[in-house]
Amino acid sequence: MSNDKKISKLSFGDRYIAFAEKVSDISGMTAAFLLVPMVLVFIIEIVARNVFNSPTTWAYGTSFIIGGCAAVLGFAYAMKCGTMVRIDALSSKFSEKTKCILDLVLYTLIFLPLTVMGSYESIKAAVASVMKNELLSTGSWNAPIWPTKIVIAVSLIILTMQGVAEMVKLAQKLKAIRQEVK
Secondary structure, three states: OOHHHHHHHOOHHHHHHHHHHHHHHHHHHHHHHHHHHHHHHHHHHHHHHHOOOOOOOOHHHHHHHHHHHHHHHOHHHHHHOOOOOOOOOOHHHOOHHHHHHHHHHHHHHHHHHHHHHHHHHHHHHHHHHHHOOOEOOOOOOOOEOHHHHHHHHHHHHHHHHHHHHHHHHHHHHHHHHHHHHO
16 A cells, blocks of 8 residues: 555544654754754864863854754654653553543643743744844844744744644544443
């Protein structure tokens, strides 16, 4: 069976999960690759400062920007991999069905509103930052900060997408549990 036929047989939920997880994978991989230039910036600063006694004026701002982008780009990937912080002390004693229901309620009442509003506000902040060509206010380099604000907005959108995928997975798991009981 060709991939097109396999994909067309998947439910909308399964296709959405696959899409969101692919986007999260790309975002996580981008975050990982951003660590390479960040390390290079640190190495350049260390060599310039300690070998040539000539510290850079741009290393702090650059590492701040790259590190911030890497961190936010990794959020959705961390959620996809199940490495986000969870407090399971209470829920570990619940049945699978109860855990699914609790997680769905918490995603709906807490996670989704926060990430949707965070995405909305970060998009507004990114647009405003681009419009005024905002510069980093710390350090002496005054690097443009608007690209970072765009990355933050995109990252929160991807995190929201991954959260919705997690909700779909929970709903599918709950449906499977209910069907087992019948």
